[in-house]
Amino acid sequence: MDRRVTGSTAVTRGHISIDDVVKIYDAQGAAVMAVDHCSLEIEAGEICMIVGPSGCGKTTLLNAIAGFHAITSGRIEMDGETLCSSERPKATPGPDRIVVFQNGALFPWKTNLENVIFGPVMQGKLERAQAIDKGRAMMADAGLAGVELNYPGEVSSGMRRRVEIVRALMNDPKALLLDEPYRALDSLTKSVMHEALLEIYYKNKVTIFFITHDLEEAIFLGHKVVIMTTRPCRPKKVLTVDIPHPRDYGVLTSKRFRELIEETNAAVHEEALKAFQAGEKEG
Amino acid sequence: MASTVDKILASRAFWRGVVSIVVFVILWEIGARSKQWMAPDAFAPLRELLGAIGLKKDYLPWIGAVPAPSAVLEAWAVVLGQAGYWQSWYMSLLRVAGGFIAAMLVGIPFGLLLAVSRTAHGIGFPVFEVLRPIPPLAWVPASIIFWPTQELSITFVTFLGAFFTIVINVVGGAKSIDVRYFQAAQSMGSSNWDIFRRVILPGTLPSIMVGSAVGMGITWEVVVAAEMISGGGSQQSGAGGGLGFFIWSSYVGGSYEQIVVGMISIGIAGFASSELLRRLGKYVTPWLRAR
Secondary structure (H helix, E strand, O other), X not given: OOHHHHOOOOOOOOOEEEEEEEEEEEEOOEEEEEEEEEEEEEOXXXXXXXXXXXXXXXXXXXXXXXXXXXXXXXXXXXXXXXXXXXXXXXXXXXXXXXXXXXXXXXXXXXXXXXXXXXXXXXXXXXXXXXXXXXXXXXXXXXXXXXXXXXXXXXXXXXXXXXXXXXXXXXXXXXXXXXEOOOOOOOHHHHHHHHHHHHHHHHHOOOEEEEEEOOHHHHHHHOOEEEEEOOOOEOEEEEEEOOOOOOOOHHHHHOHHHHHHHHHHHHHHHHHHHHHHHHHHHHO | OHHHHHHHHHOHHHHHHHHHHHHHHHHHHHHHOHHHHOOOHHHHHHHHHHHHOOOOOOOOOOHHHOOOXXXXXXXXXXXXXOHHHHHHHHHHHHHHHHHHHHHHXXXXXXXXXXXXXXXXXHHXXXXXXXXXXXXXXXXXXXXXXXXXXXXXXXXXXXXXXXXXXXXXXXXXXXXXXXXXXHHHHHHOOOOHHHHHHHHHHHHHHHXXXXXXXXXXXXXXXXXXXXXXXXXXXXXXXXXXXXXXXXHHHHHXXXXXXXXXXXXXXXXXXXXXXXHHHHHHHHHHOHHHHHO
């Protein structure tokens, strides 16, 4: 059952299929379209980066996959099983799809280790003692040895984010849904976190659905980068990043990396400008 | 243990506190003795001035009418040896503890219920909000009619003092828990009961402790006033009426020093109970120490 053994072989689970999804918010009678006929395939074990300006509706899509919010129409499937559709608009949240939140959602009243073992113990998958052993091992793997008994409030924000990713992986999920997890970090910590995330990913291959507004982050991490239009949100351009994994920070200065940035920068900038102008109109 | 004492003795804040209390007592002693030192002719102009603005001529306004700390200490030394004084402490403590513990036992579950159940909130909250603004002391007459014994009626009024504050804090605390914690717990396979026990309860604990500390302060205010109004349920001997009644009977008996003894006793009791709660709070919410 050790994931690190299966990690080297091809990943066969965690394929997410988003088909013609629409989300309309009905805010005080005024219908606002957040997601507009969005279709997207995310392969099993793929790192799929979703790039778009703030407020473009990409978090709405994540919430629909996670099961926190309902969709208006369309269908989202995972490994052939329907998560949500027009008939059953809200998916049931489950340990196969774990969200790592923008500002972090570690329970502040639990120690880091207690946070990490929360999922398996809740689901009754592991006895407490087994969960503690596994949790300690995974934390050590992620460079978190020594802070097991600290509270999240006692460690740096970069460490907190890593603890949260370990907590997510302890559930043995098919997919990790990350909602701008590094937004609040300074750029130096961010670069360390990127390498740390890749390292964790190489050991525990899962599908990663990663929302960001940082194009460099997207191209550095992703197999696939999906550039979204501003509200309503729909894929504008899908880029396959042909830089081979495993990657390290050397990639950032490579010629191919700069070419890919140039190729996509215009599309991202165009949407950011639209979002900005739309914001000005509303204001 | 010794190192904690050393640390306190070395801290600037501790000595600042000591100096402030000593200076306060000295100024009080000087002010209270103004009748003596203002007697010589040298102070005649000051006396004339006080008289001219319509105040008593013989001593400094207000403070000069208060018994001096030395006299208070003397009176204290006398009552320390009397059973009635200790009986007063005991009765007030009993009422505060009874009312406060009852308020926690009823208020915390009630507040949590209002926070988690929309139905309970719809039914319970309007009544609660109408009763809440009524000052606990306004309940004293009704309470004496409701309850068979004086003791129960005073404890009930004390209970009310803490109850409303605790409930409001519990409801507010539970409702302000970030929705992400619920979503995370739900994703990781928690049942509703798990979410209640592992998210709502610990998430509300800091607010419970804040509500309790504020509620404890109110119980001391209420118990003293209730004892004064109701006569403290005193027996024929006059002993056993609580610290509020101790102050009141000192006033009626004309012992001003004892009034101050009673006041300071309440100050000490209130401080000690708040400190106890603060320690308890730190103990049950260890994660807040990290901030």
